[in-house]
Amino acid sequence: MTQASLTTAVTADQLEADPPDESAINKTLNRWIAPIEAISAALMVAIVLMLFSGVAMRYLFHHPIGWIDEAVSHAFIWVAMLGAVLAMHRNEHLRLTMFVDRMPPRMRGLVHAFAIVAIAAFLVGLIGPAIEHVESEWVMTSPALEIPGGVRVAAIATGLILMLVIVAVYSLKTVTKSNLVIAIAGVSAFVSVCLWLAPQFAQLGLLNILIFLTGLVALCLVAGVPIAFCFGCGVMAFLAFSTNVPLVVMVGRIDEGMASIVLVSVPIFVLLGCVLDATGMGKAIVDLLASLIGHVKAGMSYVLLGSLFIVSGISGSKVSDMATVAPALFPEMKRRGNKRPEMVALLATGAAMADTVPPSIVLIVLGSVAGVSIAGLFESGFVVAMVLLLALLVLARWKARKEETGSVKRPSMKVIGRLALIAAPALVLPFLIRSAVGGGVATATEVSTIAVLYAMLIGQVLYGGIGWKRLYAMLVETAALSGAILLILGTAAAMAWAITQSGVVQELSQFLTTLPGGWITFMGVTILVFLVLGCLLEGLPAVLLLAPIMFPIAKKLGIHEIHYSMVIVCAMNIGLMMPPIGVGFYVACRIGDAKPDEVMVAIWPYIAALLVGVVVIALFPWFSTFML
Structure with missing residues (x-):
């Protein structure tokens, strides 16, 4: 399960009105997407193996390898940008669709066209500065590998160009010609007016923050433009129309926002969530908790909250947590008389509660952006989550005060013992992650690779394993989701810089x-x-x-x-x-x-x-x- 469920693809009525055109160019697009998937998957494997080798050489053999961080940094930026391309191809970039979904079909089609053209305009505007950024970085070489810096940042220009190609093809598939013409004319008129008014904008000072970094971004959000591109359009317009700052600076800020070595743990923890889902390790934990406390009053609510707490300490992703716990518990909760709205309400708030349990992707990103100790955030996150967990447990118990539990029997100790034996290897993971980071054995980035390799080894030996095709699909899925997340990080970093500079x-x-x-x-x-x-x-x-x-x-x-x-x-x-x-x-x-x-x-x-x-x-x- 990925955060693709947070997005809405092209609406059904649009697809019915404009069925996909399997033209020669579209078939060609599908053919060259396959190599991008293969390269992304290979880079993911390389990153995991390099980081694990670095930990092993430093901690076990006391012989650190100096070039690993550099190599990982190069591979990571390429995974991020190629992943963003894959996310564009799969329509998995995060967006707000609540407003678009409530529009009449005809207006929805026109708004969708404007969103497509806005994305294309951002990409067209940034490709030139991205190439300029490559040229400026090419004269510098990395200290350990002695590779030109342009090799690494070429990923940004490459990703922008490939995404523009995909946007162009999909605009022909999902937008009527009339809507596309209107949208292009509208966006062109907006740009022309802003260029004409640029001298006036330059005199407005902080009001430009409201016009471009608030108003334009909000307008793009309402239109269903992916969040990364909402931020990007706002910053680009702000710099181009109200300042003399060249857009190559924006590319540099996007690069800086995505370049932190700490953020490498984001795709690896996403991969860990996929491994848990594929092997059934998360379900094993849920089954054990159900056998221990499922028979008491409000027991299944306790199990749901406890499962989210524990599983969150493994996967790092709210969506992965909910997708693991809900299918395992909801049938039994429904059989015991729980109403589905109450179950989903507890699922949602339980996921919110558990998001400070390490390894939390949000905590990792926050630590990177704000310069806060990630080890300290991990230590604190457990306690804070327990405070919120206690609040939800008290409410769940109060709501279940009239619940009848006489018909529910506690399983025998033999059954509990068997379930504990099955779940034990999975239960080790949260403690492995916490102790490795807290004890200084590995950083948050490095411990993610240890967790992935441990989960894959245990999953292969005890939980049925993962086939090669499934593993490849998981690596591609991880790259796509990570690309969507990391592009948001990059454009949001550029926006935060613009706000700060103002x-x-x-x-x-x-x-x-x-x-x-x-x-x-x-x-x-x-x-x-x-x-x-x-x-x-x-x-x-x-x-x-x-x-x-x-x-x-x-x-x-x-x-x-x-x-x-x-x-x-x-x-x-x-x-x-x-x-x-x-x-x-x-x-x-x-x-x-x-x-x-x-x-x-x-x-x-x-x-x-x-x-x-x-x-x-x-x-x-x-x-x-x-x-x-």
Whole structure:
């Protein structure tokens, strides 16, 4: 299961109106996508093996290899950009579709055309600067491998060109000629007007933030433009029409946003989630918990929450967690009289609760962007998740106060022992990850490779294994999903830089640090802001946009960076699951096969419980820092 479920592909009525045209160029496109998939899969394997070799040589043989980080960095940027190409081909780039889905069919088709043209305009505008960036980097060589820097950053230009080809082909397949002409004319008119008004924009100062980095980005979001391209269009327009900054600087910021070695763990933990799903290791944990506490009052709710807590400590992905737990538990919960809306509401809020359990992709990205210790975030994340877990457990027990449990018998010790034996290798993984990072054996990036290889070995020996075709498909799936995530990181980093350079951060800092109530009021504002951003955006973009802005303010007010990180992540995760806008809410409904309107009624008590937990975490720093 991937985060492709967070996106909506071309709508069904559009496909019916414009059936795919299997032209020669389209068949050619499908043929050259296969080599891109193969290269991406090979690079993923190379990254995992190189990182694992680095850990083994350093920790076991005390002979570190100096060139590994460099080689991984080169391979990683190519995986990111080729993955973004694959995500474009598979229509898996994250986007907000709530508004587009509510439009009449004719308007929906026109808006879809505008979204396609906006993506193409961004790609066309950035290809030239990306090539210029390659030329400027080519004169520099890497210290260990002595490879020209242009070899690495050529991935950005290559990815942009390939995505433009795919967009052009898919525009012919999914957009009528009349809508395409109108969209091209509209976007061209917008660009022309902005160029004409550029001298006036240059005089507006901070108002350009509202016009381009807020207004234009919001307009693109409503139109269903993928989030990465929403940020990209906003930054490009801001720089091109209101400043004299060349667009090659934007390419450099995108490169910098995607280049951190810490972010290499993102695709590897995504791969780990795929391995758990394929081998059934996650289901083994769920079955064990059900045998231990499933017979008590509210027992299956406890099992669901406990499973999410444990499985999240392995996969690092909310979507993977929900997709593992729901199919294993929902049939039995339904048999015991649980209503589907309540089950899905608990699934969604449970996933939000568990997202601070390491290895959390959001924590890894936050640590990279804000310069916070990832080992410290991992240590704190367990405790913070337990506070939220307790809030949900109390509510679940109260809701089950009238539940009858007499007909449910506890399994025999023989059955429990057998299930414990099956689940034991899987249960080792969370402790392996936490101890390796906390003990300094490996970084968060390196421990992800150890976890993947361990899971694949145990899965092969004890859980039926993974066939070569399935493994290849998982590697391609990982590259595509990672590309979609990492392109968001790159464009969001460029947007955060643009906002910072505008000077608005200093004014915002002045305002927030003088609010009455000091750090407590600032924490309240933080919770509110990230609840809203969590609703509108998937978690990573929200973190990337505001973390560089908010952390310096928190530091001025004397708030511990780990404490502040926990509040941000928790508030953002709750916002992600809040109806009627939260993207994660609709993912949970889709996974749980429930109607959003029904779940919307059931989820609010659970959201309230999580909010109580976040307020406790915000007011009492001890929960976030006592493990440090």
